Amino acid sequence: MNKMHTLTKIILSAIGILFTIRLLSQLPIAIYLFYSRPAWETAGSLLLSLLLAAGIVAVLLYIFIYKRESLAKKIVGSEQLPEPDSQIQWLPVALRLICIAGGFYFLSTVLWHTTNVINQLAFFKAHTYANYKVINTYAPFSFRDILPWIIMLICSIYLLCGAPHFVRWQVRKTLEQCRKLDNADSVSD
Amino acid sequence: MTKMQIVAKASLTFFGVSAIVNLCHNISMLPSLTQNTSILRVILFLPIFIILLIAIVYLLILKNDWLARKMAGSGEELNPESEALWLAGSFRMVAVFYGLILLSGSIPTILNVVVLPLHIHPLISEIFTFKTFPKSLIFTPSQWSSMVYNFLKTILAAYLLYGWPRFIRFQLNIRKTKSPLNQNRYTEGIKNE
Numbered sequence: 001m002n003k004m005h006t007l008t009k010i011i012l013s014a015i016g017i018l019f020t021i022r023l024l025s026q027l028p029i030a031i032y033l034f035y036s037r038p039a040w041e042t043a044g045s046l047l048l049s050l051l052l053a054a055g056i057v058a059v060l061l062y063i064f065i066y067k068r069e070s071l072a073k074k075i076v077g078s079e080q081l082p083e084p085d086s087q088i089q090w091l092p093v094a095l096r097l098i099c100i101a102g103g104f105y106f107l108s109t110v111l112w113h114t115t116n117v118i119n120q121l122a123f124f125k126a127h128t129y130a131n132y133k134v135i136n137t138y139a140p141f142s143f144r145d146i147l148p149w150i151i152m153l154i155c156s157i158y159l160l161c162g163a164p165h166f167v168r169w170q171v172r173k174t175l176e177q178c179r180k181l182d183n184a185d186s187v188s189d
Numbered sequence: 190m191t192k193m194q195i196v197a198k199a200s201l202t203f204f205g206v207s208a209i210v211n212l213c214h215n216i217s218m219l220p221s222l223t224q225n226t227s228i229l230r231v232i233l234f235l236p237i238f239i240i241l242l243i244a245i246v247y248l249l250i251l252k253n254d255w256l257a258r259k260m261a262g263s264g265e266e267l268n269p270e271s272e273a274l275w276l277a278g279s280f281r282m283v284a285v286f287y288g289l290i291l292l293s294g295s296i297p298t299i300l301n302v303v304v305l306p307l308h309i310h311p312l313i314s315e316i317f318t319f320k321t322f323p324k325s326l327i328f329t330p331s332q333w334s335s336m337v338y339n340f341l342k343t344i345l346a347a348y349l350l351y352g353w354p355r356f357i358r359f360q361l362n363i364r365k366t367k368s369p370l371n372q373n374r375y376t377e378g379i380k381n382e
Contacts, residue, residue, distance in 0.1 A: 098289070102289030102290070147300060148296045170285060174277050181273055
Protein backbone atom coordinates (compact mmCIF):
# COMPACT_ATOMS: atom_id res chain seq x y z
CA MET A 1 0.00 0.00 0.00
CA ASN A 2 1.57 3.29 -1.04
CA LYS A 3 0.94 6.92 -0.12
CA MET A 4 -1.84 7.23 -2.67
CA HIS A 5 -3.85 4.43 -1.03
CA THR A 6 -3.34 5.95 2.43
CA LEU A 7 -4.41 9.36 1.16
CA THR A 8 -7.49 7.87 -0.52
CA LYS A 9 -8.41 6.05 2.71
CA ILE A 10 -8.13 9.24 4.73
CA ILE A 11 -10.27 11.18 2.24
CA LEU A 12 -12.89 8.40 2.14
CA SER A 13 -13.15 8.43 5.95
CA ALA A 14 -13.49 12.21 5.86
CA ILE A 15 -16.27 11.96 3.26
CA GLY A 16 -18.08 9.35 5.39
CA ILE A 17 -17.86 11.40 8.57
CA LEU A 18 -18.82 14.66 6.85
CA PHE A 19 -21.97 13.25 5.26
CA THR A 20 -22.95 11.34 8.40
CA ILE A 21 -22.91 14.67 10.25
CA ARG A 22 -24.84 16.34 7.42
CA LEU A 23 -27.51 13.64 7.54
CA LEU A 24 -27.79 13.67 11.32
CA SER A 25 -28.16 17.45 11.36
CA GLN A 26 -31.61 17.15 9.75
CA LEU A 27 -33.05 15.03 12.56
CA PRO A 28 -33.71 17.95 14.94
CA ILE A 29 -36.28 19.27 12.43
CA ALA A 30 -38.28 16.03 12.64
CA ILE A 31 -37.99 16.05 16.44
CA TYR A 32 -39.11 19.69 16.51
CA LEU A 33 -42.17 18.90 14.34
CA PHE A 34 -43.20 16.13 16.74
CA TYR A 35 -42.56 18.41 19.71
CA SER A 36 -44.63 21.27 18.26
CA ARG A 37 -47.56 19.03 17.24
CA PRO A 38 -47.58 15.65 19.03
CA ALA A 39 -49.73 13.27 16.98
CA TRP A 40 -49.53 9.79 15.48
CA GLU A 41 -48.61 11.24 12.07
CA THR A 42 -45.70 13.35 13.31
CA ALA A 43 -44.54 10.44 15.48
CA GLY A 44 -44.63 8.18 12.41
CA SER A 45 -42.72 10.69 10.29
CA LEU A 46 -40.17 11.10 13.09
CA LEU A 47 -39.71 7.35 13.27
CA LEU A 48 -39.41 7.10 9.48
CA SER A 49 -36.86 9.92 9.38
CA LEU A 50 -34.90 8.28 12.18
CA LEU A 51 -34.94 4.90 10.42
CA LEU A 52 -33.95 6.44 7.08
CA ALA A 53 -31.13 8.44 8.62
CA ALA A 54 -29.96 5.48 10.73
CA GLY A 55 -29.99 3.18 7.68
CA ILE A 56 -28.02 5.58 5.52
CA VAL A 57 -25.58 6.39 8.33
CA ALA A 58 -25.01 2.66 8.90
CA VAL A 59 -24.34 2.13 5.17
CA LEU A 60 -22.04 5.17 5.09
CA LEU A 61 -20.06 4.04 8.11
CA TYR A 62 -19.80 0.48 6.78
CA ILE A 63 -18.58 1.53 3.33
CA PHE A 64 -16.44 4.52 4.23
CA ILE A 65 -14.93 3.38 7.55
CA TYR A 66 -14.87 -0.45 7.60
CA LYS A 67 -14.65 -1.20 3.89
CA ARG A 68 -12.55 1.81 2.94
CA GLU A 69 -9.47 -0.29 2.21
CA SER A 70 -11.10 -2.27 -0.59
CA LEU A 71 -12.83 0.88 -1.85
CA ALA A 72 -9.50 2.73 -1.92
CA LYS A 73 -7.96 -0.13 -3.91
CA LYS A 74 -10.84 0.04 -6.38
CA ILE A 75 -10.53 3.81 -6.78
CA VAL A 76 -6.75 3.93 -7.09
CA GLY A 77 -6.53 0.85 -9.29
CA SER A 78 -3.58 -1.53 -9.05
CA GLU A 79 -1.58 -1.81 -5.85
CA GLN A 80 1.70 -1.38 -7.66
CA LEU A 81 1.24 2.28 -8.41
CA PRO A 82 4.00 4.82 -8.22
CA GLU A 83 3.94 7.46 -5.48
CA PRO A 84 1.77 10.56 -6.01
CA ASP A 85 4.90 12.42 -7.12
CA SER A 86 4.45 10.89 -10.55
CA GLN A 87 2.66 13.48 -12.59
CA ILE A 88 -0.47 11.88 -13.97
CA GLN A 89 -1.56 9.16 -11.55
CA TRP A 90 -2.96 11.35 -8.81
CA LEU A 91 -5.24 13.43 -11.03
CA PRO A 92 -7.93 10.81 -11.95
CA VAL A 93 -7.90 9.44 -8.39
CA ALA A 94 -8.45 12.88 -6.91
CA LEU A 95 -11.15 13.72 -9.43
CA ARG A 96 -12.91 10.41 -8.76
CA LEU A 97 -12.86 11.13 -5.02
CA ILE A 98 -14.30 14.57 -5.65
CA CYS A 99 -17.05 13.03 -7.77
CA ILE A 100 -17.86 10.56 -4.95
CA ALA A 101 -18.01 13.44 -2.47
CA GLY A 102 -20.23 15.36 -4.91
CA GLY A 103 -22.44 12.30 -5.31
CA PHE A 104 -22.90 12.10 -1.55
CA TYR A 105 -23.72 15.79 -1.43
CA PHE A 106 -26.43 15.21 -4.05
CA LEU A 107 -27.73 12.08 -2.30
CA SER A 108 -27.86 13.69 1.13
CA THR A 109 -29.72 16.67 -0.38
CA VAL A 110 -32.26 14.30 -1.96
CA LEU A 111 -32.67 12.41 1.32
CA TRP A 112 -32.98 15.67 3.18
CA HIS A 113 -35.78 16.73 0.85
CA THR A 114 -37.51 13.32 1.07
CA THR A 115 -37.62 13.33 4.87
CA ASN A 116 -38.68 16.96 4.79
CA VAL A 117 -41.63 16.13 2.50
CA ILE A 118 -42.60 13.19 4.77
CA ASN A 119 -42.43 15.44 7.83
CA GLN A 120 -44.48 18.17 6.20
CA LEU A 121 -47.11 15.71 5.00
CA ALA A 122 -47.43 14.28 8.50
CA PHE A 123 -47.53 17.77 9.97
CA PHE A 124 -50.29 18.85 7.61
CA LYS A 125 -52.30 15.71 8.32
CA ALA A 126 -51.96 16.28 12.05
CA HIS A 127 -52.99 19.88 11.41
CA THR A 128 -56.21 18.81 9.64
CA TYR A 129 -57.12 16.24 12.28
CA ALA A 130 -56.73 18.82 14.98
CA ASN A 131 -59.65 20.72 13.35
CA TYR A 132 -57.48 23.61 12.30
CA LYS A 133 -58.43 25.64 9.29
CA VAL A 134 -56.04 24.65 6.51
CA ILE A 135 -55.69 27.58 4.17
CA ASN A 136 -53.05 26.39 1.73
CA THR A 137 -53.42 23.20 -0.22
CA TYR A 138 -50.15 21.31 -0.31
CA ALA A 139 -49.18 18.87 -3.04
CA PRO A 140 -45.59 17.75 -2.60
CA PHE A 141 -46.02 14.82 -5.00
CA SER A 142 -46.69 16.74 -8.20
CA PHE A 143 -44.47 15.66 -11.10
CA ARG A 144 -42.98 19.13 -11.51
CA ASP A 145 -41.82 19.17 -7.89
CA ILE A 146 -40.43 15.67 -7.99
CA LEU A 147 -38.57 15.89 -11.34
CA PRO A 148 -35.56 17.90 -10.03
CA TRP A 149 -35.11 15.38 -7.21
CA ILE A 150 -35.27 12.43 -9.62
CA ILE A 151 -32.59 14.10 -11.76
CA MET A 152 -30.52 14.73 -8.64
CA LEU A 153 -30.87 11.09 -7.63
CA ILE A 154 -29.69 9.93 -11.08
CA CYS A 155 -26.76 12.38 -10.91
CA SER A 156 -25.86 11.15 -7.42
CA ILE A 157 -25.83 7.50 -8.55
CA TYR A 158 -23.60 8.36 -11.53
CA LEU A 159 -21.25 10.39 -9.35
CA LEU A 160 -21.10 7.69 -6.68
CA CYS A 161 -20.04 5.23 -9.37
CA GLY A 162 -17.00 7.47 -9.88
CA ALA A 163 -18.36 9.31 -12.96
CA PRO A 164 -15.91 7.47 -15.28
CA HIS A 165 -16.66 9.40 -18.50
CA PHE A 166 -16.62 12.76 -16.79
CA VAL A 167 -13.32 12.03 -14.99
CA ARG A 168 -11.71 10.76 -18.21
CA TRP A 169 -12.85 13.90 -20.05
CA GLN A 170 -11.55 16.21 -17.29
CA VAL A 171 -8.14 14.47 -17.20
CA ARG A 172 -7.84 14.64 -20.98
CA LYS A 173 -8.74 18.35 -20.95
CA THR A 174 -6.20 19.11 -18.18
CA LEU A 175 -3.41 17.34 -20.06
CA GLU A 176 -4.38 19.06 -23.30
CA GLN A 177 -4.25 22.43 -21.57
CA CYS A 178 -0.77 21.75 -20.18
CA ARG A 179 0.42 20.42 -23.54
CA LYS A 180 -0.87 23.56 -25.28
CA LEU A 181 1.07 25.70 -22.81
CA ASP A 182 4.24 23.64 -23.43
CA ASN A 183 3.77 23.95 -27.20
CA ALA A 184 3.32 27.71 -26.88
CA ASP A 185 6.55 27.81 -24.86
CA SER A 186 8.46 25.80 -27.47
CA VAL A 187 7.13 28.01 -30.32
CA SER A 188 8.16 31.19 -28.46
CA ASP A 189 11.65 29.66 -27.92
CA MET B 190 5.98 27.07 -5.94
CA THR B 191 5.87 23.89 -3.84
CA LYS B 192 3.13 21.27 -4.05
CA MET B 193 1.64 22.33 -0.72
CA GLN B 194 1.65 25.98 -1.76
CA ILE B 195 -0.25 25.06 -4.92
CA VAL B 196 -2.80 23.09 -2.88
CA ALA B 197 -3.14 26.08 -0.51
CA LYS B 198 -3.56 28.41 -3.51
CA ALA B 199 -6.31 26.22 -4.96
CA SER B 200 -8.06 26.06 -1.56
CA LEU B 201 -7.88 29.85 -1.22
CA THR B 202 -9.41 30.21 -4.68
CA PHE B 203 -12.19 27.82 -3.65
CA PHE B 204 -12.89 29.92 -0.54
CA GLY B 205 -12.81 33.06 -2.66
CA VAL B 206 -15.32 31.78 -5.22
CA SER B 207 -17.67 30.42 -2.54
CA ALA B 208 -17.44 33.75 -0.66
CA ILE B 209 -18.36 35.63 -3.86
CA VAL B 210 -21.38 33.35 -4.43
CA ASN B 211 -22.51 33.86 -0.81
CA LEU B 212 -22.03 37.59 -1.09
CA CYS B 213 -24.04 37.69 -4.33
CA HIS B 214 -26.76 35.70 -2.58
CA ASN B 215 -26.87 38.35 0.14
CA ILE B 216 -26.98 41.12 -2.46
CA SER B 217 -29.86 39.34 -4.22
CA MET B 218 -31.78 39.42 -0.92
CA LEU B 219 -31.43 43.21 -0.62
CA PRO B 220 -34.62 44.05 -2.60
CA SER B 221 -36.72 41.99 -0.17
CA LEU B 222 -35.18 43.97 2.71
CA THR B 223 -36.16 47.28 1.15
CA GLN B 224 -39.82 46.49 1.86
CA ASN B 225 -39.20 46.90 5.60
CA THR B 226 -36.23 49.25 5.73
CA SER B 227 -35.48 52.54 4.04
CA ILE B 228 -33.76 52.53 0.64
CA LEU B 229 -31.07 54.86 2.04
CA ARG B 230 -29.88 52.14 4.41
CA VAL B 231 -29.69 49.65 1.59
CA ILE B 232 -27.78 52.14 -0.57
CA LEU B 233 -25.35 52.65 2.33
CA PHE B 234 -24.85 48.89 2.53
CA LEU B 235 -24.07 48.47 -1.17
CA PRO B 236 -20.55 50.05 -1.06
CA ILE B 237 -19.66 47.66 1.79
CA PHE B 238 -20.69 44.71 -0.39
CA ILE B 239 -18.74 46.08 -3.35
CA ILE B 240 -15.59 46.70 -1.25
CA LEU B 241 -15.85 43.16 0.17
CA LEU B 242 -16.29 41.74 -3.30
CA ILE B 243 -13.22 43.56 -4.65
CA ALA B 244 -11.17 42.54 -1.59
CA ILE B 245 -12.16 38.88 -1.98
CA VAL B 246 -11.40 38.84 -5.71
CA TYR B 247 -8.05 40.56 -5.21
CA LEU B 248 -6.80 38.78 -2.07
CA LEU B 249 -8.26 35.30 -2.38
CA ILE B 250 -8.37 34.77 -6.14
CA LEU B 251 -5.98 37.00 -8.08
CA LYS B 252 -3.12 37.76 -5.65
CA ASN B 253 -3.24 34.85 -3.24
CA ASP B 254 0.38 33.71 -3.69
CA TRP B 255 1.70 35.45 -0.55
CA LEU B 256 -1.12 33.97 1.56
CA ALA B 257 -0.53 30.49 0.09
CA ARG B 258 3.21 30.81 0.88
CA LYS B 259 2.41 31.84 4.46
CA MET B 260 -0.05 28.97 4.86
CA ALA B 261 2.09 26.21 3.38
CA GLY B 262 5.57 27.42 4.32
CA SER B 263 8.64 26.71 2.28
CA GLY B 264 9.67 23.44 0.66
CA GLU B 265 11.09 21.87 -2.43
CA GLU B 266 10.23 23.99 -5.48
CA LEU B 267 8.69 22.18 -8.45
CA ASN B 268 10.10 22.39 -11.95
CA PRO B 269 7.94 24.54 -14.31
CA GLU B 270 6.42 21.54 -16.12
CA SER B 271 5.24 19.83 -12.92
CA GLU B 272 4.13 23.15 -11.51
CA ALA B 273 1.88 23.75 -14.53
CA LEU B 274 0.34 20.29 -14.18
CA TRP B 275 -0.17 20.61 -10.44
CA LEU B 276 -1.72 24.06 -10.85
CA ALA B 277 -4.03 22.99 -13.67
CA GLY B 278 -5.01 19.80 -11.81
CA SER B 279 -5.64 21.53 -8.47
CA PHE B 280 -7.70 24.32 -10.00
CA ARG B 281 -9.70 21.84 -12.05
CA MET B 282 -10.46 19.79 -8.94
CA VAL B 283 -11.62 22.88 -7.10
CA ALA B 284 -13.74 23.85 -10.12
CA VAL B 285 -15.35 20.41 -10.37
CA PHE B 286 -16.06 20.21 -6.63
CA TYR B 287 -17.62 23.64 -6.36
CA GLY B 288 -19.37 23.18 -9.70
CA LEU B 289 -21.05 20.04 -8.36
CA ILE B 290 -22.11 21.82 -5.17
CA LEU B 291 -23.59 24.69 -7.20
CA LEU B 292 -25.23 22.26 -9.64
CA SER B 293 -27.12 20.55 -6.81
CA GLY B 294 -28.94 23.84 -6.17
CA SER B 295 -29.31 24.75 -9.84
CA ILE B 296 -31.24 21.78 -11.23
CA PRO B 297 -34.68 23.47 -10.77
CA THR B 298 -33.33 26.56 -12.60
CA ILE B 299 -32.04 24.39 -15.46
CA LEU B 300 -35.46 22.70 -15.74
CA ASN B 301 -37.19 26.10 -15.71
CA VAL B 302 -34.93 27.33 -18.51
CA VAL B 303 -35.56 24.13 -20.50
CA VAL B 304 -39.37 24.43 -20.22
CA LEU B 305 -39.33 28.20 -20.76
CA PRO B 306 -40.27 28.01 -24.50
CA LEU B 307 -43.36 25.96 -23.57
CA HIS B 308 -44.52 28.59 -21.07
CA ILE B 309 -43.55 31.64 -23.05
CA HIS B 310 -45.52 30.71 -26.22
CA PRO B 311 -49.06 31.10 -24.73
CA LEU B 312 -47.97 34.27 -22.93
CA ILE B 313 -46.71 35.85 -26.16
CA SER B 314 -49.89 34.88 -27.98
CA GLU B 315 -51.88 36.45 -25.09
CA ILE B 316 -49.98 39.72 -25.54
CA PHE B 317 -50.65 39.81 -29.30
CA THR B 318 -54.27 38.63 -29.14
CA PHE B 319 -55.63 40.55 -26.15
CA LYS B 320 -53.07 43.40 -26.18
CA THR B 321 -52.60 42.97 -22.44
CA PHE B 322 -49.49 42.20 -20.49
CA PRO B 323 -49.88 38.84 -18.67
CA LYS B 324 -49.95 39.18 -14.90
CA SER B 325 -47.77 36.10 -14.49
CA LEU B 326 -44.90 38.03 -16.08
CA ILE B 327 -45.04 40.82 -13.53
CA PHE B 328 -42.42 40.08 -10.90
CA THR B 329 -41.52 41.92 -7.74
CA PRO B 330 -37.92 43.27 -7.40
CA SER B 331 -37.07 40.49 -4.91
CA GLN B 332 -38.30 37.86 -7.40
CA TRP B 333 -36.23 39.45 -10.17
CA SER B 334 -33.10 39.52 -8.04
CA SER B 335 -33.57 35.91 -6.97
CA MET B 336 -34.12 34.85 -10.61
CA VAL B 337 -31.01 36.70 -11.79
CA TYR B 338 -28.97 35.19 -8.94
CA ASN B 339 -30.17 31.65 -9.71
CA PHE B 340 -29.49 32.10 -13.42
CA LEU B 341 -25.96 33.41 -12.82
CA LYS B 342 -25.32 30.60 -10.33
CA THR B 343 -26.36 28.02 -12.93
CA ILE B 344 -24.07 29.57 -15.54
CA LEU B 345 -21.20 29.57 -13.04
CA ALA B 346 -21.89 25.90 -12.18
CA ALA B 347 -21.81 24.95 -15.87
CA TYR B 348 -18.62 26.93 -16.46
CA LEU B 349 -16.90 25.40 -13.43
CA LEU B 350 -17.90 21.89 -14.50
CA TYR B 351 -16.56 22.67 -17.97
CA GLY B 352 -13.19 23.03 -16.24
CA TRP B 353 -12.81 26.78 -15.70
CA PRO B 354 -10.52 26.98 -18.77
CA ARG B 355 -9.95 30.74 -19.04
CA PHE B 356 -9.06 31.20 -15.39
CA ILE B 357 -6.64 28.23 -15.42
CA ARG B 358 -5.02 29.54 -18.61
CA PHE B 359 -4.73 32.98 -17.00
CA GLN B 360 -3.08 31.49 -13.89
CA LEU B 361 -0.69 29.38 -16.00
CA ASN B 362 0.27 32.42 -18.09
CA ILE B 363 0.97 34.46 -14.94
CA ARG B 364 3.19 31.64 -13.67
CA LYS B 365 4.95 31.48 -17.03
CA THR B 366 5.80 35.18 -16.94
CA LYS B 367 6.90 34.91 -13.30
CA SER B 368 9.16 31.87 -13.82
CA PRO B 369 12.91 32.65 -13.25
CA LEU B 370 13.80 31.52 -16.79
CA ASN B 371 11.48 34.08 -18.36
CA GLN B 372 12.56 36.80 -15.93
CA ASN B 373 16.21 36.15 -16.90
CA ARG B 374 15.25 36.42 -20.56
CA TYR B 375 13.46 39.69 -19.84
CA THR B 376 16.43 41.20 -17.97
CA GLU B 377 18.83 39.99 -20.70
CA GLY B 378 16.61 41.66 -23.31
CA ILE B 379 16.75 44.95 -21.41
CA LYS B 380 20.54 44.72 -21.13
CA ASN B 381 20.86 44.03 -24.88
CA GLU B 382 18.68 47.03 -25.68
